[in-house]
Structure formats: structure tokens, C-alpha cells
Amino acid sequence: MPWNSTDYPDSFNNLDTPVRKKAIEIANALLRDGTEDGRAIEIVTEKAREYVGGDVKQEIYKVLKHSDGWQLQKDSGTNAISVAATKQELLDKAKPYVNEHNGVLKIYQEDGSLQDTMYDYD
Incomplete structure (x- = not known):
């Protein structure tokens, strides 16, 4: 609940x-x-x-459309951390990865617009 x-x-x-x-x-x-x-x-x-208290620094990760499906990458980077054929398949990998790295996950739609933000603690 x-x-x-x-x-x-x-x-x-x-x-x-x-x-x-x-x-x-x-x-x-x-x-x-x-x-x-x-x-x-x-x-x-x-x-x-x-x-x-200001002790946490969170990296931002993005789920974006990719030529081979969908990719996870750091906001500050250009290379894919992970690529999957479907968005759901990538999200199943990305959520635990971002959580383990204390990050914020921004999920984008196919057209590039922001769909959702997860693990956003601010």
C-alpha cells in the first residue's frame, strides 16, 4: 500500500x-x-x-530507444551500459542496476519525451 x-x-x-x-x-x-x-x-x-543530510550523490541513468531496441546509459555518458530488444526487458535489468548504484532512473518514450522517473528521491 x-x-x-x-x-x-x-x-x-x-x-x-x-x-x-x-x-x-x-x-x-x-x-x-x-x-x-x-x-x-x-x-x-x-x-x-x-x-x-546531503551525504548522497545520485547518478542519473536513462532508458532510451536504441537501434537494437532499448539502452541504459548514464546521463553523463554516451555508451550503453546495457541493450535489450524490448523496453520491458531492459527495465527488468535497469531497475536493480540503478538501485544498486543509488541512482535515479529516467525512462523515455520512443519519441524521446520523458515517460517516468524512478528512484527519484528529491
Whole structure:
């Protein structure tokens, strides 16, 4: 169940407001990707504190159309990190990769317009 600023886990009660807001955002991203509620709560508190405290630097990754299907690349780079025939196949690889690298994933449509942003903790 996604959380919001009025409906969130009891363990978020003692967090400062900016940290709590960030924890809710991170937890919702994890839930969207299939993480169980309890595990999401364990993960997010420290990550939210780090982010609000300014200790986290996030690389931006992009999912873009490619001549051979779809590609994952760093925003600051030009070479593909991974290429897949379908967008879904690439997303299945990209989401864990970006999460492990503490990044932000920007997903683009075939026409180049931004479709979605995931792991966006700001």
C-alpha cells in the first residue's frame, strides 16, 4: 500500500518532516518495485536521513530507444551500459542496476519525451 504525508508507518513518526517525506518517497518507490512493506521500512530510514543530510550523490541513468531496441546509459555518458530488444526487458535489468548504484532512473518514450522517473528521491 503506498504511503503519503498523513498515512505512513508508525516508525516514521519520530523522523523530522523532511526526512519523513523522503522516507515516504523512497518506500513508495520500493513498494512499486515489489519490495515487501516491512523490508521497505527497514531500508528507507537511513537512506532518507543520508539524502536529506546531503551525504548522497545520485547518478542519473536513462532508458532510451536504441537501434537494437532499448539502452541504459548514464546521463553523463554516451555508451550503453546495457541493450535489450524490448523496453520491458531492459527495465527488468535497469531497475536493480540503478538501485544498486543509488541512482535515479529516467525512462523515455520512443519519441524521446520523458515517460517516468524512478528512484527519484528529491
